[in-house]
Amino acid sequence: MNVDLADIVFFIVAALTVGCALYAASAPNIVRAVFSLLGTFFGVAGLYAMLAADFLAVIQVMVYVGGILVLMLFAVMLTSQIEAAGESAKSGSSTSVGVAAAVAAGVLAFFGTLAVHAPWHEAEPGAFEPITGSVGEALLGPALLPFEALSVVLLGVVIGAIVVARRRGPRSEVSLRASEPSGDDDREVS
């Protein structure tokens, strides 16, 4: 029986990933759930690294940990009252939680069985080598069209997010202030 170091590292990282995801999916406190996502994202980055996807591991840390996580923290801080944070991510009724758990368990059982028992065509993995060059050449070669389309998507996302999230014009803001003089508790948004 030959268990090498990489296998042990895999089980540690997988436990970190799944454990943090479990906490993020079930914690009653939304702030703790978001911070728990940190472990999941780092764990997935580690799994990418072990799958010889070094470029993706770095991208995962940069985009998810540096971008999406911070964005979610902003959203949490801007939308939930501090005194209600303890139960800010309370689940729905016990019926809906039960149904959700049943659906998730069914999906997990199905895909888990499939993953373990299906006759995957499993080639011998190649050596660990830097992947960034070939990814870059693919992005500027065969995958150029989706790559360019992605830049248009990102432009649309930037404009759309600004349009959706910005305050209304100055006139309606004045009328809003006039109509609810004491309810001005999103001052910090601007």
Added chain:
Amino acid sequence: MDSLVRILDVGLPHYLVVAATLFALGLFCALSRRNAVAIMIGIELVLNAAGLNFVAFSRYGGGHDGQLFTVFIIVLAAAEAVVGLALVLAIHRRLRTIDVDRVNELKG
């Protein structure tokens, strides 16, 4: 003993099982929570699981196309998070809540 060796010998199924677990947890999170941000946490978990699957198949199937797909998945996940959180902020500004059970009227 034989099955233990099979479990400890990390291969493609191990990564698939981890990804399936992430997917199921994300599904559970998205279905059971009422907080809109928590629902987005679930969606991020699901997208991570998909990316992990692509990279695992790319590693054990030869070629780098799976990694290319994962690049696109990560970018689109970021785009989805940006637009979704902007919507959450807009809903909160208008309705003073992000409880999706109470955000139930159109043209509010």
